[in-house]
Amino acid sequence: MSVEVFLRHRRGAFVLDVAFETPGGVTALFGPSGAGKTSIVSAIAGLLRPQEGRIAVNGRVLLDTAARLFLPAEARRTAMVFQDSRLFPHMSVEDNLLFGWRRAKAKADAATIAHVVELLGLDGLLGRRPRGLSGGEKSRVALGRALLASPDMLLLDEPLASLDAARRDEILPYLEKLARETRLPMLYVSHSVEEVARLADAIVVLQDGRVKAQGSVFDLLTDVDAIAGAPPLGAVFEATLAGQRTDGLSLLAFDGGSLTVTKLSRPLGARLRVRLRAEDIMLACEEPRAISANNVLPCIVGAVRAHGDQADVQLLCGATKLVARITGASRARLGLESGVSAFAIVKSVTVEREAG
Amino acid sequence: MIEILSPAESQALLLSLWVSGVAVACALPFAFATALLLARARFAGKTLVDGIVHLPLVLPPVAVGFLLLMAFGTRGPLGGWLLAHLGIRFVFSWTGAALASALITFPLQVRAIRLALEASDAGLGEAARTLGAGALDRLVNLTAPLALPGIVSGAITAFAASLGEFGAIITFVSNIPGQTQTLPLAIYAALQIPGGEAEAARLCVLSILLALAFMTAGEFATRVARAWR
Numbered sequence A: 001m002s003v004e005v006f007l008r009h010r011r012g013a014f015v016l017d018v019a020f021e022t023p024g025g026v027t028a029l030f031g032p033s034g035a036g037k038t039s040i041v042s043a044i045a046g047l048l049r050p051q052e053g054r055i056a057v058n059g060r061v062l063l064d065t066a067a068r069l070f071l072p073a074e075a076r077r078t079a080m081v082f083q084d085s086r087l088f089p090h091m092s093v094e095d096n097l098l099f100g101w102r103r104a105k106a107k108a109d110a111a112t113i114a115h116v117v118e119l120l121g122l123d124g125l126l127g128r129r130p131r132g133l134s135g136g137e138k139s140r141v142a143l144g145r146a147l148l149a150s151p152d153m154l155l156l157d158e159p160l161a162s163l164d165a166a167r168r169d170e171i172l173p174y175l176e177k178l179a180r181e182t183r184l185p186m187l188y189v190s191h192s193v194e195e196v197a198r199l200a201d202a203i204v205v206l207q208d209g210r211v212k213a214q215g216s217v218f219d220l221l222t223d224v225d226a227i228a229g230a231p232p233l234g235a236v237f238e239a240t241l242a243g244q245r246t247d248g249l250s251l252l253a254f255d256g257g258s259l260t261v262t263k264l265s266r267p268l269g270a271r272l273r274v275r276l277r278a279e280d281i282m283l284a285c286e287e288p289r290a291i292s293a294n295n296v297l298p299c300i301v302g303a304v305r306a307h308g309d310q311a312d313v314q315l316l317c318g319a320t321k322l323v324a325r326i327t328g329a330s331r332a333r334l335g336l337e338s339g340v341s342a343f344a345i346v347k348s349v350t351v352e353r354e355a356g
Numbered sequence B: 001m002i003e004i005l006s007p008a009e010s011q012a013l014l015l016s017l018w019v020s021g022v023a024v025a026c027a028l029p030f031a032f033a034t035a036l037l038l039a040r041a042r043f044a045g046k047t048l049v050d051g052i053v054h055l056p057l058v059l060p061p062v063a064v065g066f067l068l069l070m071a072f073g074t075r076g077p078l079g080g081w082l083l084a085h086l087g088i089r090f091v092f093s094w095t096g097a098a099l100a101s102a103l104i105t106f107p108l109q110v111r112a113i114r115l116a117l118e119a120s121d122a123g124l125g126e127a128a129r130t131l132g133a134g135a136l137d138r139l140v141n142l143t144a145p146l147a148l149p150g151i152v153s154g155a156i157t158a159f160a161a162s163l164g165e166f167g168a169i170i171t172f173v174s175n176i177p178g179q180t181q182t183l184p185l186a187i188y189a190a191l192q193i194p195g196g197e198a199e200a201a202r203l204c205v206l207s208i209l210l211a212l213a214f215m216t217a218g219e220f221a222t223r224v225a226r227a228w229r
Helices: A037-045 A093-103 A110-119 A135-148 A165-182 A193-199 A328-334 B007-040 B046-058 B061-072 B077-086 B094-119 B122-130 B135-146 B148-163 B167-173 B183-192 B197-228
Strands: A003-011 A014-022 A026-030 A052-057 A060-064 A078-081 A153-157 A186-190 A202-207 A210-216 A234-244 A249-254 A257-262 A271-277 A281-284 A295-307 A310-317 A320-327 A341-346 A350-354
Touching: A003 A037, A014 A037, A014 A202, A026 A037, A026 A193, A037 A052, A037 A078, A037 A153, A037 A186, A037 B122, A078 A135, A078 B122, A093 A110, A093 A135, A110 A135, A110 A165, A135 A165, A165 A193, A165 A350, A186 A193, A193 A234, A193 A350, A249 A271, A257 A295, A281 A310, A281 A320, A281 A328, A295 A320, A295 A328, A310 A328, A310 A341, A320 A328, B007 B046, B007 B094, B007 B135, B007 B148, B007 B183, B007 B197, B046 B094, B061 B077, B061 B094, B061 B167, B094 B135, B094 B148, B094 B167, B122 B135, B135 B148, B148 B197, B167 B183, B183 B197
Parallel strands: A014 A210, A026 A186, A026 A202, A078 A153, A153 A186
Antiparallel strands: A003 A014, A003 A052, A052 A060, A202 A210, A234 A249, A234 A271, A234 A320, A249 A257, A271 A350, A281 A341, A295 A310, A295 A341, A310 A320
């Protein structure tokens, strides 16, 4: 399960020149608008013909300009979910869902169809026309339609961008389940840190048509060089539910320490993805006492990167990397340099989802 | 309704309906293909093609009839060949009336279908492609159904306009009762006979009723087609 992408394409003043490889799972294409994210997924889908490039999905070559190979979009098995859903207005939800399925060579069986319908909560919608659906429902149908085409990979071009926050929160759990259950390689275009932190396994950071950084979600979101100047990110890592305290709090153990969080009603031993936002971590040089924060983690300062009047400080907490965003003034006052010991005071912990 | 008409009148009415129906039905596939070409394709000389398609709308119908006579007369280049090889004769025949009507109303069909094609979202085609639908598949299952309101309204407008076609028909295939004498030609013929004004007036009223009926039906059918979409 891997996706190889190499593309070179010039359109007017914009030059796209990218090469990356993903190991499968969910790869987020992350970057500001105009960075070339949509061009990349369009080229993979076959909707854009790049001047130069090579694209292979699980070893199947879809495009190789050197060998004059260009598979048309309809032969690529790379189903795409668009920002605006693009449901066929003259068909029922059911016919929309089965559009790709009817055209697939290797068809999903009835049980799989029923499972997708259930996974995406589409049961009550099958007989309806797209026109009467809400934005969230449309997104779910579009996802199901793409899935049932039995693609080799799923391209998601900001599938949630046209939804309001409430609808987004409604769809994200579906996407998470989908990512965990199907094991389908997915390329997820987004400029939302929240979505990336929740869904992605790997991240490719794009800027001005080039790959600025790439790596796993755990490494990259704490890589202060890669994220310098980006909207405040934060560490994402996996933890295990280690115990339920008698005072109603839960204990999460991770490689490098433990965190006390508000009660999690999950079985002991559950693996969870946890996020610590960069702006939710305060730093101290001495261990603070008599403090309201439940979590104070001893750590070593890694790389430090200043930008403007702020500084991103990478923290090594055992094998786990964290990142804190503080002011340049604080950094100077505390003398935070690489290798110095410090204490990370964690103001809040976000438990994103089950890990896996 | 037929009983209150004289046999000659009902003959003209039925012939009109038949000629217009055949004209619209036969021209429809060509109109769809032309509209698709004009709406989707990019090629040099597109403006010229667009202009040629619209010519019948702006040319005097008599000129169209005359050109048809030159081309499809039994000694014309096309007419001679068709008669010799396929046994199809247009002159002095209802088929010629249908051909003239089809040509005159062709731009109306093309325009309506083209508008519908241009209004339908090209992004849907892209979505269909990533789901494995090839070109013909998309044409049949996406493009045509999405253009249906345009196809329906174009066909009905063309049908209604075809009922009133006079100049091209009379020039091309003459005015033969039972063969080429449609309603407008019957009105003209009635006016040529002294004292035929009453007859002409009856046919006029008939034409008005027919036109109103089809315009209303067209509006209704277009609305149904839109709702179905």
